[in-house]
Amino acid sequence: MLICGIDEAGRGPMIGPLVIAATLIDDKDEKKLIALHVKDSKQLSPKQRESMFDDIKKTVKAYRIVPVSPQEIDEAVESEETNLNWLEADHTVALINELKPDKAILDCPSPNIKAYTTYVKKKLTIKCEIVAEHKADEKYPIVSAASILAKVTRDREIEAIKKRIGQEIGSGYPADPNTKAFVEKNYQKYPEIFRKSWESYKALIRKKGQKRLGEF
DSSP: OEEEEEEEEOSSOSBSOEEEEEEEEEGGGHHHHHHTTOOOGGGSOHHHHHHHHHHHHHHSSEEEEEEEOHHHHHHHHTOSSOOHHHHHHHHHHHHHHHHOOSEEEEEOOSSOHHHHHHHHHHHOSSOOEEEEETTHHHHOHHHHHHHHHHHHHHHHHHHHHHHHHTSOOTTSOTTOHHHHHHHHHHTTTOGGGBOTTOHHHHHHHHHHHHHHHHHO
């Protein structure tokens, strides 16, 4: 039986892409992933994740990594027809349809697991058992593997932004003081890297505007 695991990284930050990854393996080979000591990416150090990245790609039967741009995220968040959960579900469906597993295990981003599962099943063009759970990346090695691929790719994307811009941007998360300072200074200079639909981003821009008014 072919099993697919799907997870994402970078859902909360206001800088950079959301990265969704899928890994596919024959269930009899899943022990090879266990031998690599795969875990939820949040339980591993950056060095550990990096060291596992290529080993996972060599061990699984197939994998796919999909970066979702800030612009695509903004369109979904500000749309009346969809939202961030359904955007992730749409990419998940595309990955399942492409990899054609017998069973797909999803780390569910929605609080409503039943609604998310129903949405995914309706859009599938293949026959596939869907298992959607919270914290699936902690329970299933195949989802842990996808979690690591997604997280390493997301971290590399952020490093690439830092290198291109040549300054400190922080983690990209709204609570990070370095990120806040960077957004306030550079929101007009590098608009393509920001998720403008984030309330935290909008609040910083409003604050910046108020500061400017107060300067006169």
